[in-house]
Amino acid sequence: MRFEGTKDYVATDDLRVAVNAAIALERPLLVKGEPGTGKTVLAIEVAKSLGCELIEWHVKSTTKANQGLYEYDAVSRLRDGQMGEERAKDVKNYIKKGKLWEAFTAKKRPVLLIDEIDKADIEFPNDLLQELDRMEFYVYETNEVVKAKVRPIVIITSNNEKELPDAFLRRCFFHFIKFPDEETMREIIDVHFPEIKKKLVGDALTTFYAMRELPGVKKKPSTSELLDWLKLLMNEDIDLETLREKDPERLTPPLHGALLKNEQDVALFERLAFLSRRQDGPGGGRRGPAG
Structure with missing residues (x-):
C-alpha cells in the first residue's frame, strides 16, 4: 500500500x-x-x-x-x-x-x-x-x-x-509542506487548467510571487487563491499584459480581490507599485510588482 x-x-x-x-x-x-x-x-x-x-x-x-x-x-x-x-x-x-x-x-x-x-x-x-x-x-x-x-x-x-x-x-x-516554487506551481496549474494560455500563466505567476514577496504583507496569497484568480481571469478572458498596455497607470491587477484579502495589503501593493514606477521613470523598462 x-x-x-x-x-x-x-x-x-x-x-x-x-x-x-x-x-x-x-x-x-x-x-x-x-x-x-x-x-x-x-x-x-x-x-x-x-x-x-x-x-x-x-x-x-x-x-x-x-x-x-x-x-x-x-x-x-x-x-x-x-x-x-x-x-x-x-x-x-x-x-x-x-x-x-x-x-x-x-x-x-x-x-x-x-x-x-x-x-x-x-x-x-x-x-x-x-x-x-x-x-x-x-x-x-x-x-x-x-x-x-x-x-x-x-x-x-x-x-x-x-x-x-x-x-x-x-x-x-x-x-x-513547503510553499511551491514556480516550477511546481506550473505543474499544479496544468493539472487544474490544462488548456490555459502559457502567457497568462507566466504573467500571473510574476504578479503572484511579487505579492507574496511584498515586505510587510499581512496575508500572503495562497496556492488555492492563485487557482481562484486564474479561473476568474479565464472566465473573463482577461490578458494581463494587454490590460497593462491599454492602461499603463493601472497599479493593481484585475480581480485582485481573489489574492489580496484586506485593505492594508491592497494599499501596500499600490504604494510600492507607484514608488517602483516613479523610480523607473517614464521610459523605464521595468513595470514594478504588477509585472
Whole structure:
C-alpha cells in the first residue's frame, strides 16, 4: 500500500516519502504548512489513490476529544423514559458514534482525516494520545471496548495556530509542506487548467510571487487563491499584459480581490507599485510588482 500521487494532485517527492513512511510505521502523519497549500486535499487524494474510505473529522474551537469517540445523550434518554418510550431501556439508542469509532470499526482500512487540530483547546491532542496510540477506547455506558479491526491511516493537519504537546508530536510522523516554487506551481496549474494560455500563466505567476514577496504583507496569497484568480481571469478572458498596455497607470491587477484579502495589503501593493514606477521613470523598462 503505497501513495504515488494522483492525476489531480501534484505530490512532491518528499511528500510522497512522508505519506508512505507514516503508513509503514502505522503512525499518524502530522502535516503542517501555510493555509491553502493542499493539506486537507492530501487526505482526500491519499484515500482516492489507495482505494480507501475517507472519514473526515473537521475540528473547531469548540470541539472536544470525546466527540471523536462517542457522545451519550443522557437528557434525551431521561425524557424518553419519563414519556414511557420503550427505546429508553437500551442505552445504545442514545450513543452517537464519533469519527474515531467509525474508523476503528471500518471493515476495510480507511483514511481518517483530523483536520486543523490546532483550532481546538490545547488539551485536545493530549486527550487523544491513548486512543491514537492503542487504537482502542472504552465505552463506559455499555461496558465495551471499541478496538480497531484494521489500523486506519491517520492524517492530521495543522495551520500552526498553536504549539502541539511534545507527547503528541512523539507519536506522529511529521511533514511540513513547503510553499511551491514556480516550477511546481506550473505543474499544479496544468493539472487544474490544462488548456490555459502559457502567457497568462507566466504573467500571473510574476504578479503572484511579487505579492507574496511584498515586505510587510499581512496575508500572503495562497496556492488555492492563485487557482481562484486564474479561473476568474479565464472566465473573463482577461490578458494581463494587454490590460497593462491599454492602461499603463493601472497599479493593481484585475480581480485582485481573489489574492489580496484586506485593505492594508491592497494599499501596500499600490504604494510600492507607484514608488517602483516613479523610480523607473517614464521610459523605464521595468513595470514594478504588477509585472
